[in-house]
Amino acid sequence: MKLPKWKFWNFGGLFFFYFLMWAVVLAFLSIWLKEEAGLDAGHTGLVFSAISLIALCYQPFFGVISDKLGFRKNLFWFVVVMALLMGPFFTWLFIPLLHFNIWVGAIIGGIYLSAVFQGGVGVVEAYIERASRASSIEYGRVRLFGSIAGAVATLVGGRLYVMNPNSIFWFASCSAVFLAILLKIVKVDTVPKTAEALEAQQAEAEVEQKDDAITKERIFSIFKLKNFWFLALLMVGTASVYDVFDQQFPNYYNQFFATTELGTERFSELVSLQTAIEAVVMIFMPALINKIGAKNGLILFGVLTFIRIGGSAVADNVYLLSVIRLIAAVEMPLLLISIFKYITGVFDVRLSATIYLLAFNFAKQAAVVVFSSVAGNLYTSIGFQPTYYVLSAIVLAITIICFFGLSNDKPKGGLMPKEKSERKGSPVLGTS
Helix, strand or coil, X not given: CCCCCHHHHHHHHHHHHHHHHHHHHHHHHHHHHHHCCCCCHHHHHHHHHHHHHHHHHHHHHHHHHHHHHCCCCHHHHHHHHHHHCHHHHHHHHXXXXXXXXXXXHHHHHHHHHHHHCCCHHHHHHHHHHHHHXXXXXXXXXHHHHHHHHXXXXXXXXXXXXXXXXXXXXXXXXXXXXXXXXXXXXCCCXXXXXXXXXXXXXXHHHHHHHCCCCCCHHHHHHHHHCHHHHHHXXXXXXXXXXXXXXXXXXXXXXXXXXXXXXHHHHHHHHHHHHHHHHHXXXXXXXXXXXXXXXXXXXXXXXXXXHHHHHHHHHHCCCHHHHHHHHCCHHHHHHHHHHHHHHHHHHHCCHHHHHHHHHHHHHHHHHHHHHHHHHHHHHHHHHCCHHHHHHHHHXXXXXXXXXXXXXXXXXXXXXXCCHHHHHHHCCCCCCCCC
């Protein structure tokens, strides 16, 4: 067998160490806020809402800047440098801020955490998707390293958290060091070997050679597309609810155990199994999405999210609840592969990062701002299970609407009708 070329491992390593930080911090953040910071469910929801609200301020700029930078790493470096400060921030700054004033702590925590995670993830994924496509590497193949990282991080993170809750944040800072090394040495192929890679390179060349290649008019033309709005609606009704559901699920899961420590350890083992399965699923997911279509992949994600949230409400024992949790091993690969294939298949690839950060990250985080606080208050007032019924109903309703509203996958292009008509004499794609 011929081993994959170095760039495959380099791109995969970027995903591995970034999502190593992501999983080890976010998997235990709600537990940390409850046990170490002393916040109740309502205040925890406020912190998550603040993170999402601040992320909204980053994402429109991150998307446009990413498209203008192309293969340059400036924005990626910003995320990495912020991540290096994870240990000091949580050890010496965050809890004092939260105790001084919950609003001040939530806002400053939101500024920092959204720069690294909820806002920064779009920068990381958009750069690697663009660079791997230009290097003739299937994005889904390198993205599986993120799933592997999740399995490693949650398994290690659970044990680190039990020994010393703050150690998980220093572990994240150490991961950022390796991320910085890999980012420093990563390079993009200058000689494309496939038609898709050539198209990616040509798009970047246009941006490099012409300062106004991405104009305000072209960016704002995105908002005239029906597909953009239905895609954003689908992310609001599925991916955002997915995130809100997962925020405090560890606290619900712990209720099935005699002690919080035992529940935390078992949950970390469960998430490790989930992410290990996710890594295997990720290997085959690109082929599946190519067969069924990106739109159907997104709709299937919504259906599975509905089943997992509703099933968690119905489950009356930890074994059934754990099995239902494992559905997430299929959900995330479905979403990640489908969203990029839908964007590059329906919209202009030169604006792929902008569309991804607006229709996916921005729309999702805007909804999380609202849903996090609402769900946190519902958890406190009516309990976890009734809240899960409400969340699952939202997911189902919006998934059905978007099934009829989203167009099927189409050839690339669609934001520049004048250029399309001049070159090919064909109508604009992605507007129907």
